[in-house]
Amino acid sequence: MLQYMPSLAQFAAVDELAEGIMAGCRLSLSRGITLAESSRLDHQLQAAKLLRELQKRMAERRQEAQLAQRGPGRGVSGDGPGCGRGFGSDGAPHVGSDGNGNGDGSGAAASAFHAFLRVGVSGPPGAGKSSLIETLGCGLLDAGERVAVLAIDPSSQTSGGAILGDKTRMGRLSSAPAAFVRPSPARGTLGGVARATYDATVICEAAGYTKVLVETVGVGQSETAVQDLVDCFVLVLPPVGGDELQVIKRGVTELADIVVINKADGPTKAAAARAAAAFSSTVHFHRARRRAWQPAVLTCSAHSGQGVDRLQATLAEFAVAMLASGELAVQRAQQRQRVAWTAAEEAVLDAFRQDPCVRDLLARILPDIQSGALVPRAAAELLSGYHSMYMSRRGWTLALRCWVRAWPATNSSIASAPCDAALASKFAAAPWLLPPNCSALPYQGVHDFDTLLQLRGRPAGGYDKAIALLPFDTGADHYTQMAQNAIYSLVRLAGVDNFMLWTWTNTSLADCATLNLPCADGRPHLLEPQGKGRDTLVAMWLKPVLTLRALRAGYMVLLSDGDVAFTAKPMWDLLTQLTLRSHADLAIQAEQYRGPVPDNPCGTYVNSGMYLALPTPASIRAMEIWLAQSPKALTENLTISDQGKLHGLERKFPLVPPREAVPGAEAAERERASLAAVGALEPSLRHGRLPNIQRPPGPQSRPMRRTSAVCPPAVWRG
């Protein structure tokens, strides 16, 4: 496996890769582009690092070149092939000052043309784009340029595969030493291609390619995407006339900086001239897209080469005009902004599309949508509501990547975890969620943590005993709805009905009793000192206490604050698989994840309100260490929450290393042993009874209402 694909370890050497790219090594360049195109999450992170690295190095090189140019009477043209000429920010062109030493911005067309230029070449199938690029590219090579071609080929809708045949039409260019031709599959989404291609463009420029030609097929959507990648948009058209012309003329030509009517040779020569005349008259009617450039219309023959020199010269004129006016710099700034936004959109959309729960929901409500029983707007609301719930699950993914870094981003067991249809009917048949008082329920009146644990815990996820713990407090007004959401989604969507609540006030306990919710009295377990003001903070320190208690009793524990909604199903199986298969004992949700940094590969924050702990010695030890912070935290004026203390926990525990380094169970055992060997701190816990907790001042709590407008959605109730 590893032999045939670049492993994480190989990619870890991003510096080396950047070095190779800057030195003009073909293999590094090609690998860099592969990295940018990869769908693996770790590759994407590496690619981001690579691009930052390249940016930095190009800036350095640019400075060196500028310094050298200021030297007395010297026109320095750089230190390597294609280097030192016209580097701008991420390769932004500026008027070349090579050769004569005075970069005053009024350089002749020829010198400006040595600057970096990104050219998009698009047009309908059969227009002869590839052949034109072949001829144009060879002309540019003759002029001393280094030429990279990024050709985007469509991927099949059904199989996902692609035929990448551009090189068959670019024979000379693909074997020329100063050229680089890379076909890439479009792989479905436009935004994804746009990001990868933008990155590839930058990588090519770092490798010293002064002219990057981006070829895309078709007329339509893809042009607007290409627009964001290139400086100059060349539209290639076959010599057509009449109605066909009308169709093409409207949309796309407005985007073109240069319209080329190809195949102006042989029997189609006259038709090409006619088409060019027609286009010339229409482009002048378009509202000018640019101040510095009026679209040009040319005819040429990629086959005979006639007219291609004119195209080359026009590109040079374009570069000069756009550079001198400063319009190009503005355009690049806008492009960077758009590419960033598109990439973000794409990521969100991708997550939405791939979410199994969204898919499952869609499958279930599709008949209603089609029959009209559910209006499209309502359906959209349901689906997008799921999407925002998804975002909370994304936090889990990040946490797991943090604690279990090598977990593959697209794990099939997560992706394919079915949304349990049985649970849906269970809910429909058992409207006991926030039910009326019913004495038949076994936990009625039971508030002892240990007893309730036994009543509510049950086998799950391959463990004999499992429990979900939720803090509960009626003190806060909006808690009514939040708790409903939490419990509802936990049971309904995550398939967890072995949950119990815990609280620390009489009022809350009374409310739970009224509502028949299984709620433990946390007061016997509260820590000291307390009572100096912020009771909630003291209560929050109950989390590790109760978790530890359940762990020691042999329970797998899922702890979740009340302000969380769930979508993942089946939750227990999924989470235990995640932790077990990644050799972790404890997985904690990450917040404000900032990616691995050298001294803290875990990112910045972990969230004490969301974690899964397996009943293993290592996670018991982790809870103990966490609790050991409590006396200090509670004495320091009660300002440090459990959250803040948990924040330091990851530094004390070795993170699970990349999976490549931990093959098999043997290594997992080593890992567990090393966890157990950490620190000999003894927790100093106080289990004293604290009877006099006062009801907090303020309005009396109201009985909880079933707020059906929020939850569950109307569509499931019927």
Next chain:
Amino acid sequence: MPVYSALDVAEQQDYGAEFPGVYPYTRGPYASMYTGRPWTIRQYAGFSTAEESNAFFKKGLAAGQQGVSVAFDLPTHRGYDSDHARVSGDVGMAGVAVDSVEDMKLLFDGIPLDKMSVSMTMNGAVLPVLAMFVVAAEEQGVAPAALQGTIQNDILKEFMVRNTYIYGPHPSMRIVGDIFAYSAANLPRFHPISISGYHMQEAGATPALELAFTLADGLEYIRCAEQAGLTVDQIAPRLSFFFAVGMDFFGEIAKLRAARRLWARLVKEKFDPKDDKSLVLRTHCQTSGYSLTAQEPYNNIIRTTVEAMAAVMGGTQSLHTNSFDEAIALPTDFSAKLARNTQLILAEETGITKVADPLGGSFYVEALTSQMEEAAERVIREVEHLGGMTEAIIGGLPKLKVEECAARQQAHIDSGKQVIVGVNKYAQHDAEGEGPQHDVDARKIDNTAVLHNQKERLKRVRASRDGAAVQAALAALEAEAHSGKREHNLLQLAVEAARLRATVGEITHALEKAWGRYEAGGGMATGIYNTALGSSSQAELEAVGRAVARFEAEAGRRPRILIAKMGQDGHDRGAKVMATGLADLGFDVDIGPLFMTPEEVARHAVDADVHIVGVSSQAAGHGTLVPELLQELRRQGMGHVLVVCGGIIPKQDQPALRDAGVAAFYGPGTRVPAAALDIIGMLLEEPDLARSG
């Protein structure tokens, strides 16, 4: 329909009224057919050096052959001299290497060119080769007027399927026209073209499509001759055709009968000739090479026999029967003799020759003939509407249609819908999953010796000639090509250059300077394979889909394979079928230009950062080219790439290639999904994936 009756032929006006030798010639071009003289046995052959081929010809002639047929090596086809850097692996491998008149003279040494009919398979470098033939005869003391035989000279089909073109369609047709004009004036007994459907069927076309495109080509060539100043009656009687005969027994017979009827009708309608001879279609046939299998190769003897019978029942004028070992390597003396004897037995032992068109009047054959005619005519009308074959080819439609057929056929074979005994049905496997071993003694060619020999001779030729005169002759060729005015006949100019000892490469290059070398586009049909595979293979498709998805999750992208053709071998059916099949199974497939060097392929692999390189070889060049490729890959930092080979790689060559680093061989008869699973299994280092799939 299981039974045919009079009802099926009731609508045919001419039914029962047609006779051999009478318009529309459905039942044969001549009234007597084989009753006076059987068809001509014409075996295509040619090996390595002129001397060796010469000896082979003499042997064949002594054994009863009435004509000789020359196969040239790929560098000659593509207009390269043997010392050109690009072609070292191909010199003398798939035919004889001819660089100058000196080679041509050696080739025909002791063979009386005024008495012996010579057939030359040459399309790309027709000008220098035909010129050298004329000059060699001249220096043998034979006048051009006495020369007989034929040169293939069918450039249109090269653009569709065989790819041994040099210049683009328009300049190439100019050459064809000049050859027509020259031979009308100087070579009265020589057929200046053999319009070939053979390679289309080999590339995947159905018999009907083969028929349609071949006749459409024929119409285009008549127009081409008219542009060169000839009349239809000057050219049409001199046209000859060349069809493939595959395993569809009655379909092939019907095709040949329909070909004659349709051609006669079309020529009459479009050109209105005065001479009846202009309406007659005469053809050479060859049994199908595609139908031969590498598995259980002796089955091929039977296949060839059945195909030969179809050709004869269809009324062919001459016939080549393939040797049974051609799916594995070039024929040996033994297998060549067996192939020849197949025809001798049919001609002399069976009594088939006693009656003209023995199947005429069969309800089934007559109905089939009409269906074939209708199907072909539909396509021909479509092509004519596009402006004729040259324009259609530039548009790319014919090539795509053939490739579509090929992908569909492969899918039908892979799904078992089309049966091939010993391959997808009744295949015998031993414990290792290999078929029964036959120790077929394949012919080996020592390419290095041939190469050395040719280079030496070129050196001598260049040293002994009048350099200035040669340059002047070449300049005249270039000037004529540049001017575009058709003032001089290009063949005439080529004859003069050849006489001065200009080489094939030099004459080709002179024109190349004006016209450039043509590169075909890589448009390719996708989705055909998948669709045609059908539901019977659904489970297998899903298994491949799962494997691809697994790989994608692990690697961050789909498995990416470069399908490469190296050397001057232009037979790209295998490569294309594999490419479109794998793309339909979810691979990302890079295809390179034809005629690449190992260094260029390796570079392509680097640029595209592929996981796999698949080398397709049909022309025996693998022995040197594949190890060179592996070395280049390592040199360029791509030593980790998985290299697999497809096409015709003799078993005895495989151990050496395996040692050099080739991971797998996928010979003729490989099922695409099986190869896909095998490849992903190797990439994931899970060899069982293919078996459990």
